[in-house]
Amino acid sequence: MERKKTFIDDIDRGIYDIKNEFTYKYKAEKGLTPDIIIEISKEKNEPQWMTDFRLKSLEIYNSKPMPTWGADLSDLNLDEIITYIRPNADMKTRWEDVPEEIKDTFERLGLPQAERESLAGVGAQYDSEVVYHNIRQELVDQGVIYTDMETALRDYEDVIKEYFMKLVPPTDHKFAALHGAVWSGGSFVYVPEGVNVDIPLQSYFRLNAPGAGQFEHTLIIVEKGAFLHFIEGCSAPKYKVNNLHAGCVELYVKENARLRYSTIENWSKNMYNLNTKRCVVDKNGSIEWVSGSFGSRVSMLYPMSILRGEGAKSEFTGITFASKGQYLDTGTKVVHAAPYTTSTVNSKSISKDGGHAFYRGLLKVAPNAHNCKATISCESLMLDNDSKSDTLPIISLDNDNIDIGHEAKIGRISDEAIFYLMSRGISEEEAKAMIVRGFVEPITKELPLEYAVELNNLINIELEGSIG
Amino acid sequence: MSKKLLSIRNLKVNIEDKEILKGLDLNIGHGEIHIIMGPNGGGKSTLAYTLMGHPRYEITDGEIKFEDQLINDLSADKKAKKGIFLSFQYPEEIPGVTVEEFLRTAKSSITGEQQRIIPFRKLLKEKMELLEMKEEYANRYLNLGFSGGEKKKNEILQMSILEPKLAILDETDSGLDVDAIRIVAEGVKRLHNENNSVLVITHYHKLLDYLEPDFVHILLDGKIVKTGGIELAKEIDKKGYENIRQEFANK
Numbered sequence: 001m002e003r004k005k006t007f008i009d010d011i012d013r014g015i016y017d018i019k020n021e022f023t024y025k026y027k028a029e030k031g032l033t034p035d036i037i038i039e040i041s042k043e044k045n046e047p048q049w050m051t052d053f054r055l056k057s058l059e060i061y062n063s064k065p066m067p068t069w070g071a072d073l074s075d076l077n078l079d080e081i082i083t084y085i086r087p088n089a090d091m092k093t094r095w096e097d098v099p100e101e102i103k104d105t106f107e108r109l110g111l112p113q114a115e116r117e118s119l120a121g122v123g124a125q126y127d128s129e130v131v132y133h134n135i136r137q138e139l140v141d142q143g144v145i146y147t148d149m150e151t152a153l154r155d156y157e158d159v160i161k162e163y164f165m166k167l168v169p170p171t172d173h174k175f176a177a178l179h180g181a182v183w184s185g186g187s188f189v190y191v192p193e194g195v196n197v198d199i200p201l202q203s204y205f206r207l208n209a210p211g212a213g214q215f216e217h218t219l220i221i222v223e224k225g226a227f228l229h230f231i232e233g234c235s236a237p238k239y240k241v242n243n244l245h246a247g248c249v250e251l252y253v254k255e256n257a258r259l260r261y262s263t264i265e266n267w268s269k270n271m272y273n274l275n276t277k278r279c280v281v282d283k284n285g286s287i288e289w290v291s292g293s294f295g296s297r298v299s300m301l302y303p304m305s306i307l308r309g310e311g312a313k314s315e316f317t318g319i320t321f322a323s324k325g326q327y328l329d330t331g332t333k334v335v336h337a338a339p340y341t342t343s344t345v346n347s348k349s350i351s352k353d354g355g356h357a358f359y360r361g362l363l364k365v366a367p368n369a370h371n372c373k374a375t376i377s378c379e380s381l382m383l384d385n386d387s388k389s390d391t392l393p394i395i396s397l398d399n400d401n402i403d404i405g406h407e408a409k410i411g412r413i414s415d416e417a418i419f420y421l422m423s424r425g426i427s428e429e430e431a432k433a434m435i436v437r438g439f440v441e442p443i444t445k446e447l448p449l450e451y452a453v454e455l456n457n458l459i460n461i462e463l464e465g466s467i468g
Numbered sequence: 469m470s471k472k473l474l475s476i477r478n479l480k481v482n483i484e485d486k487e488i489l490k491g492l493d494l495n496i497g498h499g500e501i502h503i504i505m506g507p508n509g510g511g512k513s514t515l516a517y518t519l520m521g522h523p524r525y526e527i528t529d530g531e532i533k534f535e536d537q538l539i540n541d542l543s544a545d546k547k548a549k550k551g552i553f554l555s556f557q558y559p560e561e562i563p564g565v566t567v568e569e570f571l572r573t574a575k576s577s578i579t580g581e582q583q584r585i586i587p588f589r590k591l592l593k594e595k596m597e598l599l600e601m602k603e604e605y606a607n608r609y610l611n612l613g614f615s616g617g618e619k620k621k622n623e624i625l626q627m628s629i630l631e632p633k634l635a636i637l638d639e640t641d642s643g644l645d646v647d648a649i650r651i652v653a654e655g656v657k658r659l660h661n662e663n664n665s666v667l668v669i670t671h672y673h674k675l676l677d678y679l680e681p682d683f684v685h686i687l688l689d690g691k692i693v694k695t696g697g698i699e700l701a702k703e704i705d706k707k708g709y710e711n712i713r714q715e716f717a718n719k
Contacts, residue, residue: 415523416560417560417562419522419544420560420562421570422543422545423547423548424571424577424578425549425574425578425630426548426574426577427545427577428543428545434562434565435562438562438564438609439563439564441565
């Protein structure tokens with residue numbers, strides 16, 4: 001493999017840092033006012049209730065203070081963030097019709113190839129609007145809907161009205177309110193009762209305009225007895241100004257249904273990733289989160305599962321990699337709100353070159369939720385003495401008829417293990433990479449092959465230049 | 469044998485400022501089997517780790533030459549590439565890395581040739597059969613959850629795949645039952661030929677029932693104090709180290 005050189009204060013992320021020249025059709029003024037919100041809504045031809053929803057969210061946003069726990073957000077100047085930027089391209093259904101510049105970016109990210117390799121559908125978000133969408137005909141025939149949120153709002157208004165920001169209301173926190181006010185783009189997936197979508201659906205989000213925020217909304221409904229695997233991949237090029245990502249993901253898993261939601265987030269190192277993801281699971285349903293956090297300057301991300309039906313299940317597998325200048329505050333929240341519910345948390349974090357990985361988790365058991373089972377395992381690996389790792393698993397029990405297993409391990413990479421591998425002719429750099437890859441192996445094996453490869457590539461890119 | 473494979477002169481080694489090896493001399497020729505015996509704390513493992521290039525072992529004086537080249541300061545991976553192998557007394561467990569993946573990477577690195585998956589798998593399978601290892605071990609994580617005996621066999625498996633010129637076995641026989649010792653010894657014998665040499669570090673002589681050493685050395689207080697043939701090992705087995713210690717002290 002070709003060696004990539006790294007800089008002292010930044011990682012060369014190869015193709016992930018390629019910017020495209022692009023003409024923008026519409027660019028909102030910096031900062032937020034009701035007028036801008038109305039303009040955004042008008043531009044999108046939204047129904048009045050959505051315009052009102054946005055305005056109400058803006059009010060909530062303005063009334064809420066910045067969060068003071070977790071990450072330091074004092075460098076984030078929200079007035080400087082252009083919240084709404086739309087590339088000069090309307091929705092396309094065929095790859096050939098996507099403008100060259102956009103295509104170029106996606107091709108560098110390997111997306112058309114992924115498409116060719118029999119993925120069920122691709123929704124790619126370029127800045128705020130989804131520009132490319134495709135779903136296989138056989139899924140359409142079974143009633144599966146996979147489209148962008150704007151189209152969904154137009155074509156399935158009743159469904160959107162019933163579910164949109166009901167799980168993550170704008171009152172939840174400041175950035176949920178911001179999201180409610182300026183959300184744009186994202187995916188809507190509906191899987192009808194009993195339908196098994198046997199190949200993963202995927203979307204690829206990417207920010208391109210300097211100073212642009214990204215507020216995509218993902219809404220997925222998996223009806224009774226249905227199955228879906230949804231993959232969300234994120235990557236963004238590097239710019240001088242700080243970027244903000246405040247997306248929102250709402251997942252509804254109905255009785256006996258199963259949803260697997262996988263993400264690899266690889267934001268550029270100036271990104272503030274303040275994303276909110278939540279899932280509610282009905283009787284005997286199950287949610288499986290696979291979550292990888294790589295890039296960004298700051299991340300605060302805690303996918304939450306609400307197990308509200310008897311026998312509902314949640315499984316969270318997370319990997320966080322904090323490098324120089326990064327503070328990644330990640331974890332998961334599980335609420336056992338019904339009896340016989342089970343949850344598993346398996347989190348791994350790696351920190352190097354002064355990076356700080358913070359695991360923050362919540363396990364909550366409601367008074368009625370007897371006979372539940374919860375297992376939490378958090379492991380952290382620090383690659384040097386400058387890096388930091390913290391673990392804060394909060395457990396709040398209102399019912400003691402529950403079986404809980406908890407394990408947390410924080411450690412530095414073992415010199416003896418490195419020596420052992422080196423004694424077999426493996427270089428120090430490769431030995432460390434091997435140990436790190438092995439450490440995250442339980443997670444890579446959960447991913448489809450091309451994503452596992454991407455994850456390993458990301459790890460290799462992150463590790464290069466850090467050694468020797 | 470005219471040319472020396474390994475030659476150690478007046479080797480002094482510190483661990484955290486404490487001197488462990490205090491002027492050790494040792495020569496190993498091509499195709500020879502050497503045994504180093506000695507009581508615990510005498511410096512046997514220190515010698516093994518120093519030869520392999522562990523960064524915690526600081527060479528303060530003396531020289532180690534391998535095929536006439538000074539290798540005092542070489543890192544472990546470079547020594548491995550020259551043909552030195554250490555079978556660890558306590559092999560590390562590496563979660564998430566399979567035996568096969570690890571060994572294929574190691575073999576590729578040592579030979580400088582990318583090992584192709586299918587031929588390598590075949591080679592691995594052959595070597596595992598010889599060591600009476602179950603095939604499933606190829607796909608298990610390196611040493612993770614292996615019993616003591618399985619770990620030692622896995623070391624010998626690595627040795628037989630990597631085919632070093634000098635194999636150092638650090639207490640490979642300890643903790644093994646009779647069958648395992650026989651299998652390990654046979655593995656060592658298969659490697660050993662007129663070009664490949666073996667240095668066995670042990671504090672008792674179980675392996676000696678199977679191997680025919682050319683030289684037996686006694687390592688005491690950081691020095692080789694006595695060298696002989698197989699009869700020396702037998703004497704130690706009967707009388708222990710006390711006689712030699714006194715003999716050495718009286719010198």
